Amino acid sequence: MNKETLVSGLVGVVIGIVLALLLAPWWGGMMGYRNMMGFNNTTSQNQIMGSIDSHFIEQMIPHHDDAILMADLALQKAKHSEIKQLAQDIKRTQSEEIEQMRVWYKSWYGKDVPDVFSGTGHSMGSGMMRMGMMGDATDIEKLKNASDFDKAFIEEMIPHHQMAVMMAQMLQGITNRSEMEQLAKNIIDAQTREINLMRDWYRQWYVQ
Template sequence: MTALAHAPRRKHLRRAVATGIAVAAGTLFLTACGNDMNGMDHGSGKATASPTATATTGKAASTDFNKADVAFAQMMIPHHEQALEMARLADDRASDTEIKEIAATIEKAQDPEIRTMKGWLKSWNEPTGVESMPGMEHGDGDGMMSGSDMEHLKGVKNAEFDKMFAEMMIEHHNGAIAMARDEQKDGENTAAMTMAGDIVRGQSAEVDQLEGVLDRL
């Protein structure tokens, strides 16, 4: 065979290579266009969030909040923390079974709520700890116990503890219920208002139960 005999084969090979390059280039062009169009509202030219961006920012609606939501979380965190401190004292001081059960219920409910509220404040770029806020001083209707109240509770046991715990927790819960109702009235954040409703229902039921305990002690 001569070099001339191989010429058609070489021409055919060059055409195949050229065709492959054109196809690859076309594929790359279409892919690039497709990627660009992912961020466009077809027909309008307006930018829209990509599926990934939408998934990431899908919680935007739940982050809407106002000053009432911030105050609710900032005030309820220390309120819950004091309730937990009181409830944990019941482990080795209470003698009444129902008091111990109520204390366990308080721990189970309020510990996760504290973590949730701290998460809200962090996402809202608001401080989770506030040194002093209006309404958080004992005697202002918030139900918070004074330092001397807490020391007194720590110093008693058995039936005396049971009675004092019930009396103090009723006052404490009533303060939380009032704060939660303010949030229901003035708040904007859906999750915060839902928690406020849970607090009103749950702690109102516990107040009724504690009053029943006092009646029989």
């Protein structure tokens, strides 16, 4: 088994587990979503749709924050110019998306985006969505101290991007806001392209 096959296999297992967890609440039918969210039979469709958008924003912002944190490390430690350019692109694109999501959230819900991962009070689904993110300072330290930073960066960023793509794909099927639909498309297009770039680099640099 070569290195690329091993990495692809491990990524596939992780993504498969995460996808199974995510599909259950999100695609298990609107009634299942109502029950899990604590909605009763009098809850309106608009309330449910609005909650879906708010939860997506609450979960995607920290996911983007993790990617930016990794990108900052790459700008400091990466040896390949391609990785550094990718890091700059990630920082620019995802910082802009974070700012836009914060503006929408304030406009739609009348408050700032909460820190859903702080303390012990997590919002619905935050534990599941947190899978595929860097997770904590220990993971960042592992990446920072990796013997081959560029290789470790790709191995971390590909599944991280894949999680964002899956989240965006799920949003596309249920949001009723055109802004969120376009955001989901932008995330899918940009991060799928970046995944393909990283896969190509990994084959060129690390697969003998």
